Amino acid sequence: MDWFPLLLSAQVATLATAINLLLGIAVGWLLARRSFPIRDLVGALVTIPLVLPPTVLGYYLLVALGRTSPIGQALEALGVPLVFTWRGAVVAAAVSSLPLMIQSCRAAFEGVDPELEQVARTLGRSEWEVFWTITLPLAWRGILAGMILSFARALGDFGATLMVAGNIPGRTQTLAIAVYDAVQANDPTRAGILVALLSIFGILTLVAAQQLGRRLAA
């Protein structure tokens, strides 16, 4: 049994979740606490990966980050090409799971009573201090739930990852792609093990997310 896909998937999903944590907190906070003219547009744009077919999403990323694009050429020059590398898989997983993270963060921030922040300001604390000492600690459970969902989604991404990173065994073949590969290669045992792994993990993360959500509500 080749464990590479499992390790790669864990690495990709972890990094994607770390990136999404930062993006999700920043964008989620903006959407929850600031009103600006294009807020609805931004809200729609960060949700679109959820409704687009993953291949379409992957195609966009491929075009945006590929060798012919300015971004792709810049990355190439820096020696960190994304397309058809495991880094591309991280980007694909991050983008496809970002909506879950942003939505969770937004809901978590919206759940913090703005009056608490206002009182904290009258007590002399700066915006930054208020965020770190009041907003973030009170939103933390919701953000954590978002991280779990986002991690699970990143771990399971297939379409976008396949488009951006390809299916290179030992280099970019993640767990989800390895399942497809095993079925194509007519190896039901391997496919079965991989599917079981993904399913068990998916169920566990959703149970954890529900428990967090319930404690959040209480």
Added chain:
Amino acid sequence: MLELEIAHNWPGFQLQLHLTIGAELIVLFGRSGAGKSLTLRAVAGLFHPASGRIILNGRVLLDTRSGINVPPQARRVGYVPQGYALFPHLTVFENVAYGLRSSSKEVHHRVMEWLDRVGLADLAGRRPHQLSGGQQQRVALARALAIQPDVLLLDEPLSALDAPTRSELQALIRTLQRQLNIPVLFVTHQLAEAVLLADRIAVLEGGRLLQVGLPKDVLHRPARPEVAHLVGVRNLLRGQVRGISPEGLRVWIGEREIRAHWDPAAPPPPAGADLLVCIRAERIALVRPDRLPPPERENLMEGEIIRESDYGLSQVLLFRVYGPRLTPERDYDLEIEIPPYVYERLGLDRIRRWTIAIRPESVHGIPCG
């Protein structure tokens, strides 16, 4: 000293008020939606009026003309919103310490001193959800006062509390104001609380100040009909000025002359001017025939009780006068409120014909156009 002059327009609502407050407890009194909370939020810097000035102890906190707008962080105001807004993830101690920045030893000393002052020294380690409503309000007070603010803003601080807790906290707030000697703005829509606590009451309605004055003046000498309604004056009668004499104002109501109070310092109204005459239901006495006061001292009227309502703690009698009526458009002329024991002592359930006496000081006229 706090000087406040703010104006802001919304569609259908206009906030516009001017108020100067010394080291006193001012109650902002009015219905919900009158602009009381907005006024507090403007002082705290949480709401920015379109135009105005706010000056606290000579410090300009807001001046829209010169573009000054001090952020809430630098205003030194103690703000306690409705519902207290305690930080749920912090202990009582941490809540009170939140606004303090100095060495940890000094912070500890100051927090414990404040918790002691509000009577919570032994609950320092609790979380807000483990406290009763009254205890939560004490924490909110300590937290707001620990930063040594120049003004204290309390938004309906006691409205969610039961009666005994409420009176304890009323006493605490009164004591703290006297000790600290800073302006306190206290928002309430409860008349009894306003009268009990206030040095002065500022009556708000529809975003405007209707009257600012001593509690007894607001209660007994409302400046405008709206104030009379808000402070529960139940007898509001239309009348005309007949003239002014050393005993006071002579007012014509219906076909009767009633003597009313008039502030000697105020310019007397011209004869024939329209007045809205206020007589508090609590200020009308039923007198026995053998104890009638001399008619030149009090307004005396004969009549009968036609209906009554039992409110438990008081009886409200609907009284119709004999002879010329005060309000011919309805079947009674005056509402009279008396305590139940007076009702029983006078045997009002049997004896319905009475003479009522109203002192001229209890009759107040509001000039109306």
